Amino acid sequence: MSSFIGDWHALVVLFVAGVIPNQIWRMLGLWFGGGLDEGSELLVWVRAVATAILAGVIAQILVQPPGALASVPDGLRYGAVVVGFAVFLATKRSIFAGVACGEIVMVAGKWWLG
């Protein structure tokens, strides 16, 4: 059971670093949402920064991969993303097709390389 719950300190960190900083924006939206224009310039900037941060996280997983993903060669990870993205564009932006093809390239490539 202790391995299921893990370390209580980590659960406290989850709330301080994860739940509160995230939830605060939803609750602000609930409280003050009435008078804000969805197309305002401030929100365009905020959305651009949020998108670039998320892109940075995607890049981090690809460039400094965690755990088992680190056993896949760099070129193969990048290649899988490039092929997946090409398929995503070719299929009128099908997320499913892009993810499936990216995965197939990576697994097939790793299997072939041994």
Place this chain on the structure above:
Amino acid sequence: MRLPPLDSAHWQSPVRAFAWGMSAITSTVLTLVLFATYLGIGALAHDTHFSLAWTLASTVFVWAGPAQIILVSTLGSGATILQSAIAVSVSAIRLFPMVVSVLPMMRTPKTKRRHLILVAHLTAVTLWVECHRFLPQVPRERRIAFIQGLGCGLVFLSVIANTIGYLLAANLSQLFAGAILMLTPLAFLFSTARNCRELADGVALALGLALYPLATLLDSGLDILVSGVVGGTIAYGVHRARAKAIA
């Protein structure tokens, strides 16, 4: 999925509206994307040495894929609590306009703010998209119950996906564990690319990917924040320059 007509007597029961909302998760391809995403987050959390309970608690209480991935990967790579909290909070700002735009769709003159707390919590990109698709087919006074059902269904499914991903990462061969971890960057890259409505969003996505490796060279411990703020601000500048050129 076929819902009864707006004036049907079936809509009189809020419990039934909740159940319809919950079963609506079976009628969308986004459910599959969400499942793959949370499978990946489960595997990522395992390989970054978080417990299963921690992972499930983060899904239930944070309920925002990007924030969870940022949290797991920053804490996992040794960032301080404050650095993680800032990165998570910046990623979560986008929830503010989403909540602002979703709530008026289900408010009635009798709605109290506390009735909307659960809906505000459940609001994330998937629910936001589905609100626009389903709510026109739901009578206004049953929309809160319907969306609570839909949102709870999505959370439940994600908790299952999380658990499967976590256990698979622990037990699978390196190859397949790697494949599950790879779901996260692929699913997020494509779903973000799909949501790019304006030029600024697309430029921000491309710059965010390209600038992160450069930002790691600074070794400031805030790599993602640095590349994100710089990339996003340049993208906003492009948006402004283009707006001026058109005007």
